[in-house]
Amino acid sequence: MRKIGLLVILCALMAWSQSVSKSDFSDFEKSLMTDKPAENNSQSLNEFEQSLMNVPSEMEPVYVAREQVLEALKSKDYVLVEKYMDQLLTMESHSVIPARVVEKQVIYIESKKYGKLLDMLLDYYHNVFDTTRFDKRPLVAEGDGLDLYVRNAIESYGEKNVYYSLNNEVLMKLPKLKRDKLKILLLLRDAYKDEEVGKLVRHLSESFLENAPNDPDAHWIKNSILSPLTRMDMFEFAMQNRKEQKENIIQRKLYSGGFGINALFLTFGTGTGFDNLYRKDLYKANDLPINIELYTQFKRFALLFELVNNGFTGMHTYELGLGLVAYDSRYLKVRPYMAWGKSFMELEGRKGAPGISDYESTAFGNDDGPYSFTAAVNVDFKFITAFFLVSRENFTSFSLVGKLGFSNIDFNHYRFKGDGTGFFMNFGLGIYFW
Amino acid sequence: MEKYKLIIVALFVILVGCANTSPSASAQKLQPRKPLSPDAAVTILFASYVPLVPENAEFVTTMQNGSIEGKGCSEEEGLTYFQNTARDLGANFVFVKNMGTYRGTFNTCVWFLVDLYYLPGEADK
Numbered sequence: 206m207r208k209i210g211l212l213v214i215l216c217a218l219m220a221w222s223q224s225v226s227k228s229d230f231s232d233f234e235k236s237l238m239t240d241k242p243a244e245n246n247s248q249s250l251n252e253f254e255q256s257l258m259n260v261p262s263e264m265e266p267v268y269v270a271r272e273q274v275l276e277a278l279k280s281k282d283y284v285l286v287e288k289y290m291d292q293l294l295t296m297e298s299h300s301v302i303p304a305r306v307v308e309k310q311v312i313y314i315e316s317k318k319y320g321k322l323l324d325m326l327l328d329y330y331h332n333v334f335d336t337t338r339f340d341k342r343p344l345v346a347e348g349d350g351l352d353l354y355v356r357n358a359i360e361s362y363g364e365k366n367v368y369y370s371l372n373n374e375v376l377m378k379l380p381k382l383k384r385d386k387l388k389i390l391l392l393l394r395d396a397y398k399d400e401e402v403g404k405l406v407r408h409l410s411e412s413f414l415e416n417a418p419n420d421p422d423a424h425w426i427k428n429s430i431l432s433p434l435t436r437m438d439m440f441e442f443a444m445q446n447r448k449e450q451k452e453n454i455i456q457r458k459l460y461s462g463g464f465g466i467n468a469l470f471l472t473f474g475t476g477t478g479f480d481n482l483y484r485k486d487l488y489k490a491n492d493l494p495i496n497i498e499l500y501t502q503f504k505r506f507a508l509l510f511e512l513v514n515n516g517f518t519g520m521h522t523y524e525l526g527l528g529l530v531a532y533d534s535r536y537l538k539v540r541p542y543m544a545w546g547k548s549f550m551e552l553e554g555r556k557g558a559p560g561i562s563d564y565e566s567t568a569f570g571n572d573d574g575p576y577s578f579t580a581a582v583n584v585d586f587k588f589i590t591a592f593f594l595v596s597r598e599n600f601t602s603f604s605l606v607g608k609l610g611f612s613n614i615d616f617n618h619y620r621f622k623g624d625g626t627g628f629f630m631n632f633g634l635g636i637y638f639w
Numbered sequence: 640m641e642k643y644k645l646i647i648v649a650l651f652v653i654l655v656g657c658a659n660t661s662p663s664a665s666a667q668k669l670q671p672r673k674p675l676s677p678d679a680a681v682t683i684l685f686a687s688y689v690p691l692v693p694e695n696a697e698f699v700t701t702m703q704n705g706s707i708e709g710k711g712c713s714e715e716e717g718l719t720y721f722q723n724t725a726r727d728l729g730a731n732f733v734f735v736k737n738m739g740t741y742r743g744t745f746n747t748c749v750w751f752l753v754d755l756y757y758l759p760g761e762a763d764k
Contacts, residue, residue: 334693397686397736429691433734433754436701446701 264344267296267303271351274312278354283316290321299338302345311355314367317375323383326390327422330429366395366402382420385413389430396434407434447597452535454598455590459533462502463639467511467583467606469496469631474516478625482517482616488552490519496631498583498608502639505530507540513579515548515612516629521568522548522577522612538585538604548577548614550621569618581610585635593638606635672699672729672757681722682758683733692734696756699730703752712748714738721753730755 270293277285290312296303304312306329313322332338346352362370368391376384389409395402410431414423436442447454472492483490492514500509507528514521524546532539549570585604593599608631615624675681684692702724704717711717721733737752 330691333689333691393690396690425694428696429694432698433686433692433736436754437736437752439701439703439752442701 261344263301264346267293267301267346268349270296270303271346271349275349275351275354278312278315278351283318286312286316287318287321290316300340300343302339302343304351305345305347307359308351308355310367311358312351314370315358317372319371319376319379319387320383323379323387323390326387330390330393331425366392368392382413382417385409385416386422386426389413389426393430400437403434403437407431410434443597444595447592451592455535455600458598458600458639460505460530461639462504463637464501465499465635465637465639467498467500467585467608467633467635469498469513469606469608469633470494471632472496472514472516472629474514474627474629476516476625476627476629479517479520479623479627482520482623483550483552483621487555488620489555490517491551491553492518493521493551496521496633500528502528502530502540507542509542509544511544513581513608513610513612513631514629515577515579515614515627517627519551520548520614520627521551522546522579522614524577524579526579528583535590536587538587539582540585541580541582544579544581545576546579548612548616550616550618552620569620575615577612577614579610579612581608581612581629583608585637587637600639602635602637602639604635604637606633607631608633674729675726675731677726679726679731681725681731681733683718683722683735685735686737692732692754692756693758695760696732696758699725699728699755699757701752701754704750712746714749717749717751721751721755725755728755730757732756732758 270289274286274289274293277283277289290304290309293303294309306325309325310322313319313325368388371391376387379387389406392402392406392409396406397403410426413420414427414431417423420426435445493512496512496514498509498511498513500507500511502508507530509526509528510524511526512521512523522544524544526542526544526546528540528542530538530540547570549568551568553567584607585602586607587602587604589603590600591602593601608629610629612627612629613625614627616622617624702721704711704720711720718733718735725731725733732755734754734756735751736754738749740747740749742748
């Protein structure tokens, strides 16, 4: 009988030792076995008692108050928790930290005092850079039951941000603005550890600022929280930066040079010396549908090639010129120039006119005569100036172009003869890369 | 005919004279900050520890070091590079927002994404 009894005890012992091999304990249980602050461990209790004995006298009431908070938490009397917390926090001074931020956070989360939680976080983040708030080495309460309680609570929240451990029903009782602020401040802790959380905090902050631009914390949220989060990507930053700096860059780049094309559609003009230029009974003059100017600008100087209408129907000049950018600004550019070239008339024989065989519209020039001389001013109204593709320095401008000038032309052709000055105005559209 | 040419040239000269005024005085020039002295204190803050910047911090620029030569490979070299660059750009606060590693020429290097700020109070301390 005795032997059987012994066997049973042995078997039971073996079974027990197998089932409770150390690996079967949770991390927390293991920590209880090895770590000191566990209460059922007599040695660590001694240490704890010793640490209490070493406690400076000003910390004694702090530990008593923390014990009260812990008891209230354990009994789930949350009104009492709030009361004791208030009492505990009055003990804070330059040299004493009665409860650390993480402890306050856990206590307010456990007692579902989310309004208090928000106030605490606001206070903490607002003063996080205030180096004068505490002494260099303040006394911090730690190593007691409340400390352990907080550690266990944090473990129970798991990997996810603590915001997702909040009780939704209680949370919904907070006003929306406070709720949003609380979410921002709780998630903020992980904003730079997890890209997704960072984006979330950014969007939350942006919509908060949209909803409550006059909130007392709005400026702080914008400068301290949102602003660094908006620049997490170098390319995005570069694009954002050039957008912000656009006007500055434009101002810096005025008079800098570039390449432009102007297309001129409308022509008005008058002049002297061309009264009897050609036989109107024999010929009919036609305008080219479009006139063009190409120019490159170096600093203030411009080289150009153009085909302009000289103010009379059918009278055109193609010429090379030199210009000077006299005035350049955000919207307006004035560029006077002088040009030399050859002029021609676009003429069409009238049907049935005597001595005229039917030919199509043809250009006849002053090939033998002297060069035509033009002095004009080109006025660009740059109504759109945009960055050229993804460039951070170069622009594309679209403009309304007006060209105003005089041309001195000497025609000496058997079909038309005249030496005079035409005054012309051409209007069109331009594109300028600079 | 010479008369006409003279008139044209005269008009042209007048036009240039009228139009050639100085550009708008209100034009904003990019104002780079004054560099700080080489021994000025530059604070480094990791966003993973304190995830925000002081409210009065004046933004200077965002930077990232990478595989470009001379920007540091080790963590220490990288941070020193940013401290020196900050001084050159007139900033005294480096906010380290992100970091990671990349394969360098001989070994694995560390890159940082940082914001540089100027804290008005710091310089007086």
